[in-house]
Amino acid sequence: MSRASDRAYAGIRSMILSGELPAGASLGEEALAERCGVSRTPVRDALRRLEAELLVKRNESQRSFVADWSLSDVADAFELRAILEGHAARRAAERMDDTTLQRLRACNNAIFEAIQPHQPNIAGFLEGNRGFHAIILEASGSRRLTSLLATLIEQPVIWRTANHYGREALRRSHGEHDELLSAFARRDGAWAEALMAAHIRRAFHAYADAHQGLATFELARTA
Amino acid sequence: MSRASDRAYAGIRSMILSGELPAGASLGEEALAERCGVSRTPVRDALRRLEAELLVKRNESQRSFVADWSLSDVADAFELRAILEGHAARRAAERMDDTTLQRLRACNNAIFEAIQPHQPNIAGFLEGNRGFHAIILEASGSRRLTSLLATLIEQPVIWRTANHYGREALRRSHGEHDELLSAFARRDGAWAEALMAAHIRRAFHAYADAHQGLATFELARTA
């Protein structure tokens, strides 16, 4: 996409993810256009994209608002991710080649570096994690699966709470990736699918725990 | 959506589905605007929607074309549909109430009427079929699942070939719906999921057969 449209998209998106625009906030096109330094046209474009990603919802008279993701919404998304990414893992295992396997190993090594206690680099972990899952998706060889999962992986609230993940959760994530690598190495699709489903579901509970902690923390601050 | 934008969307969509705009055809905004009697703005809007539905694809420099759905693309879509609608059927069975069950029965009765030999009403069959699956989706109680499936159910080429379905395929479809009703009546999620997955996969093969026949037919006409 071209410059202005991308600026609007990236700008609004980061405002939402950072919490600058809280859930339920009104998203007037004119106001957003001014804040992003572009005209309404690219803003409208960006809002449509964000709406497709379910970060933005529109009421019956076409006004836009920041979508509010309740815990049950997030649970819903994770459940579908577990199913679809499990399926992707199965297909990837069945189609796995040595080059891809090497790339996955390298990716998980990068994650290992990022979570070393002396410097727990969360951004690095997220980056590596994203890469790991992206490679699997690519290896699954289903463009449609990739496009479906795109809207599920862009979890809105998650990046905000990632910093609250415990070291333990990060280490388990790395270990589960290692197990996945074993399944891929054996080209065992069913094994990979089961591992991936478990991996995603555990990630959900890690999120729920962190979210729970965060929620009470914010409650305490407000009181 | 408002009038002009909807007209553009409906217009372009029907041009694609009817085959008036064949796969690979160039979709210039100006030309479409003229054909639909609106300006480029709503056309751009419509193209984005159609792109999200994968009916339209864009090349690297943002020009739009009618997407070509190879048989393997269609197979891909059906495979995902089988998984996701299977999941939806499971959830629907677990949450089933008597009112919804009645609505499903009524819907399948309507399908039965439509496929009676003396007047095999294909449009009626498709309408009833769409309704049946929509009710299940609604009963699954997952908005996200619904939104994911929306892009999969809008199969581009399928409606064109529906007329080539044999009576046998239509009757089997009705019968499978009946079996699903049994599973729903017992609130047996696993049963419903298995039946739905089988139902979708059989539908794919019916499509593939009809498509095969259609392809050779068109080939013959061209020669």
Add this chain to the structure above:
DNA sequence: AATCTCTATATTGTATACAAACTGCCTAGG
């Protein structure tokens, strides 16, 4: 003859002006 470049043309991206629709308030009537 092949290829490269430059220019003319076509197409998409952006901005802005205007039209239509919705919201909320304020007043008039019961």
Add this chain to the structure above:
DNA sequence: CCTAGGCAGTTTGTATACAATATAGAGATT
């Protein structure tokens, strides 16, 4: 005091003009 209606302000939808970019074709050069 409460409700209905309409009016003013705000917000989104559409059209159009202009800018930026990509494509294709002609001409020149090797």
